[in-house]
Amino acid sequence: MDHALTDAAVTKGSSRGAAGGGGPPTAARPAPTYRRRRLRQGVLAWLRVLPFVGPSLFGVTVFLLLPVILIFVLAFLQWNLLSPPTFVGFHNFVTIFRQDAAGHSLLVTAYYVVLAIPLQTVLALGMAVMLNRKLPGMGFYRVIFVVPFMATPVAMAVVWNWIFDPKYGFANMFIGWFGIPAQNWLSSYKLAMPVLAVVNVWQWVGYNMLFFLAGLQGIPPELLESAAIDGATSWQRFKGVTLPLLRPTMLFVLVTTIIGSFQIFDTVFVLTSGGPGTSTQVLNLSIYQIAFTDFRIGEASAMSVVLFVVVLIFTFIQFAYFRRRTVYEYV
Amino acid sequence: MMARSVGRPLKLGLFYAVLSALGASFLLPYVLAAFASLKPINEIFSQAAWVPPTSLYLHNYANALNNYGFLTAFENTVLVTCALTVGQVTFGVLAAYAFARMRFPGRDGVFWVYLMTLMIPNAVTLIPLFTIMRYAHLLNTYWAIFLPYALGVPYSIFLMRQFFLSIPQHLLDAARIDGCSEIGILRRVIIPMSRPVIITATLIAFVFGWNNFLWPLIVTNSTNKYVLTIAIAEVAGGYGTRWDVVLTGGMIALIPLLVLFAVFQRQIIRSVQLTGSVK
Numbered sequence: 273m274d275h276a277l278t279d280a281a282v283t284k285g286s287s288r289g290a291a292g293g294g295g296p297p298t299a300a301r302p303a304p305t306y307r308r309r310r311l312r313q314g315v316l317a318w319l320r321v322l323p324f325v326g327p328s329l330f331g332v333t334v335f336l337l338l339p340v341i342l343i344f345v346l347a348f349l350q351w352n353l354l355s356p357p358t359f360v361g362f363h364n365f366v367t368i369f370r371q372d373a374a375g376h377s378l379l380v381t382a383y384y385v386v387l388a389i390p391l392q393t394v395l396a397l398g399m400a401v402m403l404n405r406k407l408p409g410m411g412f413y414r415v416i417f418v419v420p421f422m423a424t425p426v427a428m429a430v431v432w433n434w435i436f437d438p439k440y441g442f443a444n445m446f447i448g449w450f451g452i453p454a455q456n457w458l459s460s461y462k463l464a465m466p467v468l469a470v471v472n473v474w475q476w477v478g479y480n481m482l483f484f485l486a487g488l489q490g491i492p493p494e495l496l497e498s499a500a501i502d503g504a505t506s507w508q509r510f511k512g513v514t515l516p517l518l519r520p521t522m523l524f525v526l527v528t529t530i531i532g533s534f535q536i537f538d539t540v541f542v543l544t545s546g547g548p549g550t551s552t553q554v555l556n557l558s559i560y561q562i563a564f565t566d567f568r569i570g571e572a573s574a575m576s577v578v579l580f581v582v583v584l585i586f587t588f589i590q591f592a593y594f595r596r597r598t599v600y601e602y603v
Numbered sequence: 604m605m606a607r608s609v610g611r612p613l614k615l616g617l618f619y620a621v622l623s624a625l626g627a628s629f630l631l632p633y634v635l636a637a638f639a640s641l642k643p644i645n646e647i648f649s650q651a652a653w654v655p656p657t658s659l660y661l662h663n664y665a666n667a668l669n670n671y672g673f674l675t676a677f678e679n680t681v682l683v684t685c686a687l688t689v690g691q692v693t694f695g696v697l698a699a700y701a702f703a704r705m706r707f708p709g710r711d712g713v714f715w716v717y718l719m720t721l722m723i724p725n726a727v728t729l730i731p732l733f734t735i736m737r738y739a740h741l742l743n744t745y746w747a748i749f750l751p752y753a754l755g756v757p758y759s760i761f762l763m764r765q766f767f768l769s770i771p772q773h774l775l776d777a778a779r780i781d782g783c784s785e786i787g788i789l790r791r792v793i794i795p796m797s798r799p800v801i802i803t804a805t806l807i808a809f810v811f812g813w814n815n816f817l818w819p820l821i822v823t824n825s826t827n828k829y830v831l832t833i834a835i836a837e838v839a840g841g842y843g844t845r846w847d848v849v850l851t852g853g854m855i856a857l858i859p860l861l862v863l864f865a866v867f868q869r870q871i872i873r874s875v876q877l878t879g880s881v882k
Contacts, residue, residue, distance in 0.1 A: 314707070314708040317706060317707040317708060318707055318708070320705070320707070320785075321701050321705050321707045323697070324697040324698060324700060324701035324705065324785070325697070325698050325701045325702070325713070327694040327697070327698070327754045327755060328694050328695065328697070328698035328717075328754055328755030328756075328757075328760060329698075329713070330754060331694070331751070331753075331754025331755055331756070332716070332717060332720060332754075332755075332757060334735065335728070335732060335735075335750075335751040335752075335754070336720045336723060336728065336757070337716075337720065338731065338735065339723075339727075339728035339731035339732050339735070340723055340727070340728065340731075342731035342734065342735075343727055343728070343730065343731050346730065346731065346734070353737070399625065402618070402621070402622055405618075407615075407618075409619075413622055413625075413626050414872065415864075415868055415872075416626045416629050416630055417625075417626070417629055418868075418871070418872060418875075419629075419633075419861070419864055420629060421875075422810050422814075422860050422863070422864055422871070423633075423857055423860060423861075424813065424814045424831070424832060424835075424853075424856045424857060424860065425814060425816070426814070426816050426832040426835050426836055426853075426856070427831075427832070427835055427852075427853035427854075427856040427857050428632060428853070428857075429839075430835055430839045430849045430850065430852070430853045431632045431633075431635070431636040431850060431853055432632065433839065433849075434635075434636070434639070434846050434849070434850060435632060435635065435652075437844075440647075440648055440846070441652075442631075442635055442652040442653070445651065445652070474628075474629070474632070478629070479875060482872060482875045483875075531724065534724075535724055535725065535726040537726070537816070537817050538816045538817065538832075541816075541817075541836065542835075542836055542839055556726050556817075559726065559729075559730070560817065560820075560821075563730050563733075564733075564821060569730060569734070572730055573730050573731075576726065576727045576729075576730060577727075579724065579726060579727060580723075580724060580727045583722075583724045583727075584722065587722045
């Protein structure tokens, strides 16, 4: 990042120099001429650079910035895509909590986060610690753990659907070997959400493991060696040296996973469609159904705004922490 | 520490046992699905899932491709994903070069706006994007599926810009003295030197495009425009227990990605760690 800073500083300095190439505005050279020349130079620079940034500028404006503005407009309208929209104020925000159970969806999503995140983080860290040892075969296991994150979630969801089939699925066969009676996994109020959590942990744990692995490789070996010389057991070394030094990685993994978790859709859509009942009715699924099966664009947009706010809160936590960390680094 | 643990064969054996059990549970879903896709439907129901197929039975693949729309869906996915990837990387490289190496007023301000858009969750933009596509009369076209992600996305522009900044200025100056235009510098100096980050951006774009589900689900409604993810969800919803069709459909989407992973695994693993260190 400090590359960017020095570069920006250099650019600022030199562009000021270039603009002043004809001499700074003095009494002899009236300000309007200088300003006009600067303006012309600016326009020329933009014309030169437009073939480069033009397409992405259009894309970012129309497909990212405009939607963000629009979502805050749509959230205050009543609109079914056919008749002209009407302004309804905060009415949609009342409707989504009273009628569309936005509160319930938030809780369901939070329950998912509580189930999935600790399991995923502990597993990812454990796997990274195991693979960080210089033993034969580690590269092979790393590949096995990492492949799932590329696998199409929808395709994997149908595979899991089959594995958790009560009658023909592998899951019931497997627990049967240990004498556990067969379960109705995905149609059980108690088990549907844990199954979704396990499926998503399977998909993403290897991805997060890679971050921990990179973090572990960044720990200076001298620190662990000196702790060992001081007589620290391997658990003490892990707790006293490794874990504190992994804190930035841990926060990055936690925050990005939580932000992602609030947006889960694919696996829920295929495996449970929110059921049984509304026990897995996550926020993103509600938004989709309200918008594209009920065609209540206003209410769905209001719910998107709620989702946006939740995600922003976690983003700011990350930002605040990383600023603090940067300060520590320079001290 | 290492010598000690190697000296304890029992501990080491336990270590590998745990690792292998974990590894098996990670491989299991693909292996079971691949087995099932190569068995006739009656064997899928009658045999245990972990029994390998006895012969190379490819009927399920022909059936899914020809009778359940997976051939069309496969072609659509290839088309849309390639368009998305080529666009995103080409326009991304151009923008990243401008932000890293060209001078124009407001450059850092514009780039700051790009960075801010990283905070926008994808799910939040979908409804407005749908209304934009509807207004542009692009619903149910290939354009609608790939266009929003094909003009360069801030994330990959950011990734590539950081890389371009690390290329020594004197190389660019030398090219400029030799009479290279900006495009010439980009083609002859920047791109050859930035192969790793460009491969990373390409892989990220391709996997995103290939796996994308919610957005195509929103903007397409006729079977001749379906991509693989939609086709899979469709057969899973409509023929829930026809495991031969459903699982084979899933495998049709997974096989190209597994091949991609086999070819590029080193780059993929490096690119994940690259994205982590940049963020």
